[in-house]
Amino acid sequence: MAHGRGSIDSAALESPVCIVGGTGALGFGLALRLAQAGVPVVIGSRDEGRAQEAARRGADRLPGATIRGAQNADAVQGCEIVILSVPFRNQSENLTNLKNVLQPDQLLVDATVPLAAAVSGKATRTLGVWQGSAAQQAQEMAPDGVRVVSALHTVSAALLSDLDHRLAEDVLVCGDVKADKQKLSSLIERIDGLRAIDCGPLEMARIVEQLTPLIISINVRHKVRAGIKITGL
Amino acid sequence: MAHGRGSIDSAALESPVCIVGGTGALGFGLALRLAQAGVPVVIGSRDEGRAQEAARRGADRLPGATIRGAQNADAVQGCEIVILSVPFRNQSENLTNLKNVLQPDQLLVDATVPLAAAVSGKATRTLGVWQGSAAQQAQEMAPDGVRVVSALHTVSAALLSDLDHRLAEDVLVCGDVKADKQKLSSLIERIDGLRAIDCGPLEMARIVEQLTPLIISINVRHKVRAGIKITGL
Numbered sequence: 001m002a003h004g005r006g007s008i009d010s011a012a013l014e015s016p017v018c019i020v021g022g023t024g025a026l027g028f029g030l031a032l033r034l035a036q037a038g039v040p041v042v043i044g045s046r047d048e049g050r051a052q053e054a055a056r057r058g059a060d061r062l063p064g065a066t067i068r069g070a071q072n073a074d075a076v077q078g079c080e081i082v083i084l085s086v087p088f089r090n091q092s093e094n095l096t097n098l099k100n101v102l103q104p105d106q107l108l109v110d111a112t113v114p115l116a117a118a119v120s121g122k123a124t125r126t127l128g129v130w131q132g133s134a135a136q137q138a139q140e141m142a143p144d145g146v147r148v149v150s151a152l153h154t155v156s157a158a159l160l161s162d163l164d165h166r167l168a169e170d171v172l173v174c175g176d177v178k179a180d181k182q183k184l185s186s187l188i189e190r191i192d193g194l195r196a197i198d199c200g201p202l203e204m205a206r207i208v209e210q211l212t213p214l215i216i217s218i219n220v221r222h223k224v225r226a227g228i229k230i231t232g233l
Numbered sequence: 234m235a236h237g238r239g240s241i242d243s244a245a246l247e248s249p250v251c252i253v254g255g256t257g258a259l260g261f262g263l264a265l266r267l268a269q270a271g272v273p274v275v276i277g278s279r280d281e282g283r284a285q286e287a288a289r290r291g292a293d294r295l296p297g298a299t300i301r302g303a304q305n306a307d308a309v310q311g312c313e314i315v316i317l318s319v320p321f322r323n324q325s326e327n328l329t330n331l332k333n334v335l336q337p338d339q340l341l342v343d344a345t346v347p348l349a350a351a352v353s354g355k356a357t358r359t360l361g362v363w364q365g366s367a368a369q370q371a372q373e374m375a376p377d378g379v380r381v382v383s384a385l386h387t388v389s390a391a392l393l394s395d396l397d398h399r400l401a402e403d404v405l406v407c408g409d410v411k412a413d414k415q416k417l418s419s420l421i422e423r424i425d426g427l428r429a430i431d432c433g434p435l436e437m438a439r440i441v442e443q444l445t446p447l448i449i450s451i452n453v454r455h456k457v458r459a460g461i462k463i464t465g466l
């Protein structure tokens with residue numbers, strides 16, 4: 001289905017998707033694209049005012065879309081899928097704050113990348129995470145019963161936000177439960193031009209998270225906004 | 234330029250390319266594709282007889298191609314580009330054996346991947362290499378003046394060897410000297426359907442080498458022979 005700027009698929013009566021960190025570049029771009037595809041979106045932020053301001057900006061660009069903003073702890077309520085899209089330096093704090101809020105039936109999608117930029121290092125380098133990856137750290141910190149899927153590390157925030165840009169790339173998905181990955185993949189593929197690819201168990205996030213600095217290195221060198229596509233599928 | 238099975242571009246009077254480990258699956262596939270593109274190829278092996286046997290197999294499939302086999306130390310003589318295509322468990326030994334053989338004007342292309350399979354682990358996992366990557370280990374072990382470029386981790390050996398298969402994927406190249414990367418990229422792009430992409434300095438091999446286990450995981454899961462393509466370029 002082709003979308004013109006600002007057009008929206010008919011919003012079904014479905015569970016909204018929460019984007020914790022939806023005021024950031026990647027989170028906001030995702031919010032726009034999902035809302036455009038007719039998915040109700042809740043933008044979460046530590047600051048309620050900023051969340052609502054971002055939701056207003058989204059609604060301005062997509063009249064008729066279902067986007068609202070709320071403080072993170074409220075934003076996640078009733079959302080089957082919660083996407084965590086925050087800088088690595090804030091991931092642990094966010095997960096601590098959500099510890100008593102996330103419910104066992106919720107799927108937590110971790111999009112965190114442990115860039116060395118978190119400690120003033122280069123964005124083409126990463127930090128070692130004790131658990132192996134940011135996603136595995138998320139799994140360790142998530143309340144019992146909340147399952148974690150890792151995804152959305154390689155799609156350009158700028159291209160997501162540019163609704164005139166036709167996406168044509170893959171989203172690599174890692175997780176330990178097939179049904180969870182399928183659920184997220186169905187959501188991702190509602191965005192025109194994105195294909196979700198199951199890359200294996202959550203531990204593969206160790207590798208997939210490294211693709212962000214690789215793409216940043218390619219972007220800097222070639223002055224592009226690169227993405228990944230898997231051939232042969 | 235389209236190639237039919239067995240057709241060869243006119244072999245120029247050019248420096249041959251040596252493939253250390255050219256009897257292995259990836260090395261042999263590369264040898265075939267390069268020879269088909271008209272590049273003179275020397276297949277190197279620790280065992281001269283195996284090298285010559287592989288060269289014969291190649292020549293049988295590509296009548297008119299320039300492929301010969303030799304023991305590694307002889308094979309590298311006079312080759313501007315030496316591709317090291319060996320399992321990680323043999324990389325260090327091979328580099329030790331080449332220490333007094335490689336010359337400062339030669340370009341060493343490291344295609345080694347530190348798969349955990351080297352120590353009976355999974356092929357979807359890697360070992361930590363003290364220097365950061367197999368390529369950086371190669372740079373440390375190479376004689377003074379020999380520069381290392383890292384590449385060719387994601388192209389399927391089986392698809393390279395299947396000359397009827399039309400390749401359509403990227404080869405990610407890392408190295409500290411732009412001219413070296415350009416030299417290798419020109420060689421790689423003589424193979425129909427391969428595009429070489431400069432991914433930054435040699436340290437980026439830490440990431441690019443991880444793409445092999447990622448692709449193995451995708452291959453196992455989806456029963457394909459996957460490769461990588463960078464979008465947006």
